[in-house]
Structure formats: C-alpha cells, structure tokens
Amino acid sequence: MNFVISSTSLLKHLQGISGVLSTNNTLPILDNFLFEIVDGRLAVSASDLETTMRTSMEIEAKEEGKIAIPAKLLLDVLKNLPDQPCTFSVNPDNFAVEIAYDNGKSKMVGYNGDDFPRTPGLEQSNSITISGEIISNAINKTLFATGVDDLRPVMSGVFCEFSPESITFVATDAHKLVRYTRTDSQASGSSSFILPKKPLNLLKSNLKGDEEVKLEYNDSNAVFTFNDVVLVCRLIDGKYPNYEAVIPKENPNVLRIDRLQFLSSIKRVSIFSNKTTHQIKLKLAGSELSLSAEDIDFSNEANERLTCNYAGDDMEIGFNSRFLMEMLNNLDTSEVRLEMSEPSRAGLLMPSEDNEHEDILMLVMPVMLNR
Amino acid sequence: MDAFYASVEQMDNPELRGKPIAVGGSKERGVVAAASYEARKFGVKSAMASVIAARRCPHLIFVKPRFERYKEISNQIRSIFFDYTDLVEPLSLDEAFLDVTNNKVNNPSASLIAEEIRIRIKDEVGLNASAGISINKFTAKVASDINKPNGQKTIGPDEVLKFLENLPINKFFGVGKVTASKMHLHGIFTGKQLKEQTMGYLTRYFGKSGQHFYNIVRGIQNSEVQPDRIRKSIAAERTFLKDLSTEDFMLEQLDKIGDELEKRLIKSNVKGKTITVKLKYSDFTTQTRSKTIAEFIHLKRDFFPIVKDLIYQEKPKDSVRLLGITLTKLNNEADSKSISAQLKLDF
Numbered sequence: 001m002n003f004v005i006s007s008t009s010l011l012k013h014l015q016g017i018s019g020v021l022s023t024n025n026t027l028p029i030l031d032n033f034l035f036e037i038v039d040g041r042l043a044v045s046a047s048d049l050e051t052t053m054r055t056s057m058e059i060e061a062k063e064e065g066k067i068a069i070p071a072k073l074l075l076d077v078l079k080n081l082p083d084q085p086c087t088f089s090v091n092p093d094n095f096a097v098e099i100a101y102d103n104g105k106s107k108m109v110g111y112n113g114d115d116f117p118r119t120p121g122l123e124q125s126n127s128i129t130i131s132g133e134i135i136s137n138a139i140n141k142t143l144f145a146t147g148v149d150d151l152r153p154v155m156s157g158v159f160c161e162f163s164p165e166s167i168t169f170v171a172t173d174a175h176k177l178v179r180y181t182r183t184d185s186q187a188s189g190s191s192s193f194i195l196p197k198k199p200l201n202l203l204k205s206n207l208k209g210d211e212e213v214k215l216e217y218n219d220s221n222a223v224f225t226f227n228d229v230v231l232v233c234r235l236i237d238g239k240y241p242n243y244e245a246v247i248p249k250e251n252p253n254v255l256r257i258d259r260l261q262f263l264s265s266i267k268r269v270s271i272f273s274n275k276t277t278h279q280i281k282l283k284l285a286g287s288e289l290s291l292s293a294e295d296i297d298f299s300n301e302a303n304e305r306l307t308c309n310y311a312g313d314d315m316e317i318g319f320n321s322r323f324l325m326e327m328l329n330n331l332d333t334s335e336v337r338l339e340m341s342e343p344s345r346a347g348l349l350m351p352s353e354d355n356e357h358e359d360i361l362m363l364v365m366p367v368m369l370n371r
Numbered sequence: 372m373d374a375f376y377a378s379v380e381q382m383d384n385p386e387l388r389g390k391p392i393a394v395g396g397s398k399e400r401g402v403v404a405a406a407s408y409e410a411r412k413f414g415v416k417s418a419m420a421s422v423i424a425a426r427r428c429p430h431l432i433f434v435k436p437r438f439e440r441y442k443e444i445s446n447q448i449r450s451i452f453f454d455y456t457d458l459v460e461p462l463s464l465d466e467a468f469l470d471v472t473n474n475k476v477n478n479p480s481a482s483l484i485a486e487e488i489r490i491r492i493k494d495e496v497g498l499n500a501s502a503g504i505s506i507n508k509f510t511a512k513v514a515s516d517i518n519k520p521n522g523q524k525t526i527g528p529d530e531v532l533k534f535l536e537n538l539p540i541n542k543f544f545g546v547g548k549v550t551a552s553k554m555h556l557h558g559i560f561t562g563k564q565l566k567e568q569t570m571g572y573l574t575r576y577f578g579k580s581g582q583h584f585y586n587i588v589r590g591i592q593n594s595e596v597q598p599d600r601i602r603k604s605i606a607a608e609r610t611f612l613k614d615l616s617t618e619d620f621m622l623e624q625l626d627k628i629g630d631e632l633e634k635r636l637i638k639s640n641v642k643g644k645t646i647t648v649k650l651k652y653s654d655f656t657t658q659t660r661s662k663t664i665a666e667f668i669h670l671k672r673d674f675f676p677i678v679k680d681l682i683y684q685e686k687p688k689d690s691v692r693l694l695g696i697t698l699t700k701l702n703n704e705a706d707s708k709s710i711s712a713q714l715k716l717d718f
Binding site for chain 2: 365367
C-alpha cells in the first residue's frame with residue numbers, strides 16, 4: 001500500500017484527532033493512528049476505546065488497504081518537516097512503514113490495521129442536526145461546571161436534553177450548576193443522554209462554528225459528524241440528578257451589576273481570601289455592594305465597595321470566589337443579575353438582558369459565614 | 372510497660388515465667404511483637420522475623436498474641452493514670468504521656484508521682500513499668516528508656532541540655548535506623564554534634580523534621596500533652612503466608628482487608644478522602660499508590676472501586692508479601708470543617 005500526501009495537510013488532520021490518544025492505553029495498538037484507504041480517500045482514526053475520532057482527506061493512491069502507524073513517531077516527524085509531499089510505502093507482510101521526503105526517508109514498524117478495534121455501529125439511533133456554533137457555545141458555557149467526583153460519574157459529564165421546543169445542556173458538580181437552553185434548535189422527539197468530558201473537549205477544539213453537525217445517538221453511544229470528521233463516543237451510563245428541583249423559584253433579592261467590574265473586584269479581593277476555602281463575603285445594603293475576604297491565619301484581609309442596583313433586603317452572603325470568577329468569565333453580557341433568597345440558599349447568576357434564542361442560568365451554592 | 376505483651380503472657384501463665392518467650396506468629400512469615408527479657412538476652416527483639424528469632428534462641432517459646440487481653444490491661448493501667456491527671460496522651464497500648472504539672476493528688480514532685488504510679492501498677496495489675504520524668508514529652512520519653520526495666524529516671528530542667536548533648540543520636544525518639552545512618556553520614560553521632568548544625572542545614576537535609584531536631588536538642592518542644600489525639604489515618608493490612616503474584620489474588624485479599632477497614636472506620640466514626648494502597652514486595656521494598664477524591668467516604672462499596680483502580684493502574688513489579696489499605700485526610704481534621712462550610716446542592 002502506497003500513497004502520497006502533503007506533510008502539512010496530514011499533520012493538520014492528525015493534530016485534530018490526536019487529542020483522543022491516551023497516555024495509559026490498555027491495548028498497545030491504541031498508541032497508533034489507523035490509516036485506511038478506500039476509494040481514493042484516506043481515513044485516519046485514533047481511539048481510546050471510549051472515544052474514537054476519524055478524519056478523512058483526498059489523496060493520490062493506487063491501491064486500497066489499512067495499516068496502524070505509531071502516533072507519536074509520526075506526529076514528531078511531521079511537525080519537523082517543511083511543507084512537501086511525502087510518500088508512504090507500507091510493506092503488507094511485515095507492516096514496515098517507510099516515509100520518503102525531500103531530504104531522505106524514515107522507517108518504522110506499524111501494526112496490522114485489522115487488529116485496530118472497530119468503532120461500534122449505531123443501531124436504532126435518533127438523529128438531529130445542530131449548528132456547530134450552538135454546540136461549541138453550549139460546551140464553552142457548561143464544561144467548567146462539571147464535577148470530578150469518581151463516585152458520581154454522571155456528574156462528570158454534560159447532560160443533553162432534546163425536546164420539540166428546545167435543546168438544553170446541563171452541568172453540575174453539586175456546588176455550582178449551569179443550564180444552557182437554545183430555542184432556535186429543536187429535535188423531533190424527546191430524549192436525553194450524558195456526554196463525557198473528553199469528547200466534548202475534542203468537539204470544542206475541532207468545531208469552527210460555521211458548520212452543521214449531524215448528531216446520531218442511541219442508549220449507549222453518540223456520533224458527531226461534521227466537516228471531514230466523525231467522532232464516536234460512549235455515553236455515561238446512569239441517571240442524571242433532578243436539576244430542576246434544586247433551582248430555587250422565589251428569589252426576592254436581586255442584584256444588577258456590571259459584569260467586568262464585579263469580576264475584577266472579586267479577583268482583587270480573593271487574593272486575600274483563605275487559600276483552602278477561597279471564601280469571600282458579599283454584603284448588600286441599599287445600593288451598595290461591599291466585598292470582603294480575610295485569611296485569619298496570615299492576618300490578610302481586603303475590602304472593596306461597588307455601587308450597584310440592588311432591590312431586596314439587606315443581607316450578607318458568602319461564596320467561593322473561584323466559582324464566582326469561573327461563572328462571570330463564562331458570561332458575555334456587560335451586565336449580570338444575581339438573584340438570592342437567603343444566605344444559606346443558592347444564588348442564581350444570569351445575563352441581565354434576555355436573549356431571544358438563548359437562556360443561560362448559573363447557580364452557585366453559598367459558603368456559610370461565621371464558622 | 373516493660374516487655375508488655377510478653378509480661379502479660381507470663382503473668383497469666385505461670386509456666387512461662389522465667390523462660391524466653393516471644394509473642395507473635397511462629398510460622399515462616401511471623402514477626403515477634405514482643406520478647407520477654409529472658410529472650411532479649413539472646414538478641415531477640417521486637418519486629419524481628421520469627422525465623423531469625425528462633426535461630427538466635429532455640430528454646431524460644433512462641434505465644435499467640437491476645438490483643439483483647441492487652442487492651443483490657445491497658446485500660447486498667449489508664450484508669451490508674453486518671454487518678455492523677457486528665458491530661459493523658461496514649462502513645463500505644465502500653466505507653467502514655469502524662470502532664471502532672473497540675474495534678475489531682477496535689478503532689479508537687481513528678482518523680483514521686485511516677486514512683487507511686489509504678490507501685491500501684493505492680494500492686495493492682497501485677498506488671499513492671501518504667502517511667503521517664505522531664506520538662507517535655509521528648510525528653511521524658513528518652514529518659515524512660517534509661518533505667519528500663521522496672522526503673523525510672525528524672526531529668527531536671529538544669530540537666531536537660533547536658534543530657535541531650537551526650538545522648539547518642541540513635542537514642543533520640545523519632546530517629547530510627549534510616550535517619551540515624553543519614554545523621555552518621557553527616558558526621559552527627561551525638562546530641563552535641565546535632566546542636567552544632569544550623570537550622571538551615573538541618574531543614575535542607577532532613578526536611579520538616581530538621582526543624583524538630585534543631586529544637587529538641589535545645590530542650591525546646593512545645594507540643595502539649597493532648598488527651599484526645601486526633602487520628603490522622605485508619606488502616607488495615609495483612610501479611611501473607613505465600614507471596615501473591617497476580618492482581619486477582621491480591622484483590623481477593625484486599626477484599627478482606629477492605630471489610631476490616633470498613634469495620635474500623637465505622638467503629639471510629641470517621642470518613643476520609645485519600646485512599647492509599649500499600650504493597651510490600653517479596654524483597655521488602657514498599658510501594659504506595661494513592662488517590663484523593665472530592666468526598667469523605669467510609670464504606671467499602673465506595674472505596675473498594677478506587678482500590679481496584681490503584682491495583683490495576685500499574686503492574687506490581689514483583690510478587691507481594693503484604694497488602695494494606697489506608698484512609699487519610701479524615702473528616703476530623705480542623706481544615707476539613709471549614710471546607711464543609713461550602714453548601715451543596717441537594718441531589
């Protein structure tokens with residue numbers, strides 16, 4: 001099996017899927033890219049058994065075939081080659097791979113392509129087409145709120161819920177929660193599943209925003225098809241917590257504030273907060289918001305005052321400053337709204353202005369003060 | 372207490388009196404937990420492999436340990452302590468620190484109190500005890516070894532510095548075989564030589580304990596006698612008759628160790644965040660693998676999957692003679708409380 005391909009074009013495709021490669025694979029063959037030539041197109045796959053990504057490109061080739069090529073070696077050599085055509089020659093008997101380029105050639109030993117694990121076929125699947133912009137926005141807005149708890153694997157992923165009216169993405173680690181809903185994209189029926197972090201990160205880095213993404217899914221797997229990429233991933237098995245039930249409905253204390261001002265004030269004050277709790281205190285009285293933090297162990301403290309638009313009772317509430325910063329960083333509007341009820345109940349953070357097709361709700365649990 | 376386990380056995384069984392005995396397993400893999408003074412004459416020491424002990428002392432009698440009984444006696448002795456002070460910090464079943472600065476019997480002499488306690492232990496329990504009396508825990512502990520067995524030693528405030536200067540480095544409490552040989556490499560053989568080193572030098576080569584050494588040799592130790600010492604870890608481990616070579620056999624054993632650990636965790640009513648698996652290989656090198664999770668756990672069904680992951684995470688480099696599971700970052704530590712002030716969603 002022989003083929004010719006531009007070094008930079010191949011590298012670009014390989015880098016797109018190289019995020020799938022895992023450093024602690026159980027099967028040695030998974031440290032390879034699978035190269036397959038069918039009908040004059042080259043398809044390259046990478047897999048860690050949970051997630052598989054395939055990219056394809058036009059090439060010059062006379063015959064068809066497949067071979068697994070050591071991923072790290074190949075990436076390293078391509079990274080160091082200026083743009084030029086490379087000729088790959090594969091010996092089907094001993095799986096030796098030779099790459100010939102302007103200055104010389106390199107040789108390595110691959111594996112039989114037939115030994116590469118097959119990607120699961122998708123039976124009885126549903127399908128929906130969503131714009132890449134919506135998916136990448138949804139990932140950006142939710143991924144940071146996912147948990148890392150091995151005991152609650154469902155919370156380590158993003159929950160996707162499709163209905164004829166809207167599509168919703170939810171992430172939570174039990175301290176904070178994000179619900180991102182789009183009404184400009186719908187599904188024909190109702191369904192839901194949980195996507196793991198890794199494929200979401202891969203989607204995030206591969207989506208350009210202007211493409212249409214075809215998503216097919218069943219109970220165990222999901223397949224994303226866009227541009228010349230196919231991403232297949234296993235879904236997280238389990239029941240997602242009833243997130244709607246924890247979103248408080250009555251929140252009479254409403255703070256409206258400039259997002260960037262609020263964010264930079266929290267950033268400064270939190271420098272002086274306790275290094276394990278990252279706790280800061282918000283004190284609301286009249287139209288003034290005071291932020292304060294202290295670290296008793298080191299006698300560090302900081303206080304700032306901001307003018308704001310506040311309607312509600314005077315109150316003091318504590319939050320983990322890291323959570324607030326992450327959330328404020330992931331909103332885009334110039335003004336945000338923080339709705340609260342009591343110092344022991346969740347605060348809701350959302351953009352001040354409503355967007356026609358997009359609804360973002362972020363929720364953060366407070367830290368108890370005076371303890 | 373002097374040769375505690377062995378003395379208890381000799382007390383309970385008159386046939387063993389005056390004979391060299393070792394408490395511990397006699398089998399191939401057994402270890403001596405305690406040796407009577409008769410056995411010590413032959414060079415039998417605690418923590419020695421039973422096989423070696425039997426070689427050194429062919430008449431050695433091995434006695435199976437009865438921990439319930441030791442615990443019972445330990446409690447008896449502790450109740451004597453409590454007649455003098457409430458500030459009792461148990462170090463093990465047979466050792467404790469007592470702060471008698473203000474005592475219940477209004478006796479201003481710590482040496483006399485120690486004597487009285489030792490007499491009472493002899494009369495009421497029937498065992499010999501040794502005591503060390505000094506200005507801090509460290510010096511008292513070192514002093515208690517000087518007139519062992521059945522003796523006591525007082526190191527008064529004006530004698531402390533001189534005493535520590537003349538003390539060989541391996542007699543320092545907290546300096547074991549490894550640290551001692553490291554100290555020797557640095558030319559430190561006595562307290563005096565230790566005292567000549569700067570704090571910077573000691574912390575550079577001995578880390579955190581360097582600071583501790585710097586202080587104790589100057590008679591400075593500000594650690595109070597803590598009646599209820601906070602537990603920092605809970606562990607269960609097991610040595611096997613035969614080395615285990617496959618992960619499946621290891622998991623089978625870890626399963627039993629996990630049951631035991633769960634029992635201990637429930638009994639002490641604590642939960643922990645860091646799970647550590649300890650593997651001691653047939654060449655006696657030890658490896659630990661650990662993982663910290665976000666939640667405090669104490670049930671086997673929660674920690675065992677992590678133990679499994681840790682075992683499969685990397686191939687054991689040799690066959691294994693001992694396995695153990697430890698839980699640390701317990702929820703009784705001070706800073707864990709401030710973290711729990713973070714409220715959670717009610718899922």
